[in-house]
Amino acid sequence: MNDNSDNFEGSTDKIQDVTTDAFNAQVLNAQGPIAVEFMSYGCSHCREIEPVLQQVAARVESTEKICRVNIAVEPDLASSYEIQGTPTLIMFLNGKQVGRIDGPSPTLSSVMTAVTQPFQT
């Protein structure tokens, strides 16, 4: 569920929170490209990448959805995707995993490439 709340630096949250219960409906059974960030609020690298991912989400929102799964709250879901740490980005196209990156560099270009390139091949 997207809480549409003020988030980083006062901007609106462009990233949709997904729980285990909603994962099938919102990711696996959804059509189109979706990038899922497995993250934790206590993770410093997730903190670094958050404003960048918000910018990327704003740029691609017309074509792609970006979601987040909090692994501290959803450990079983994280285990099912063998999440070794955070942030891990997994890209799904029509419910099928098409890409994955562990710990992308927190720059606009690298995150943009990470969440768009798997859908271009």
Place this chain on the structure above:
Amino acid sequence: MNTNPTQTRTLPILLFNDECGVCRHIANWVRKSAQSDSGGVSLLEQPIGDDPKALRALNPKLDIWEAYATIHLLMPDGSMKLGGEAVAEVFRDLPNTKWFAGSFAFSIFGFRPFQAMLNLGYLILSDVRPLFGCESCGPPSPWVKPFAHVVKWAGTLFGSSPHPSPSPHFTLRPAMTRPTQPAVAKRPA
């Protein structure tokens, strides 16, 4: 966690990073110090946790990312104190430290020298936390990096082998390395 609802309205709440060993030790010390002889407390504590909405319920301006980035003290009047100012306020609230905490308000032509020293001390402590193995505290600051290399080198000398990380921008979760549960969300056949 102290969650007495009648006290939450009248006492400051110190948020702490429960994933950081240094922060937990300090929080334990504060918790013990906040207890008075009569059994009451002068300060409440709460781990930051994982729920942004729960934090916003404490204070609508409270952002979970910012809460993890720097120490936050939620005041009963709805304001928040951050960093060294929060530390000074904690000292003011603790029975054993309030005697010297007044010095942080001492001002010379608008400059508060003791508060400035406290701010610097907080920044240094905040920066060196990664040396103690806190993955939640972020990568070491540039000035701490040489010390971090020495700590890492000393660790390898004494048989500690760090987990290989696939990226410098990746926080390993030892507990997550082995899936303990079967897959729970798979695409239906």
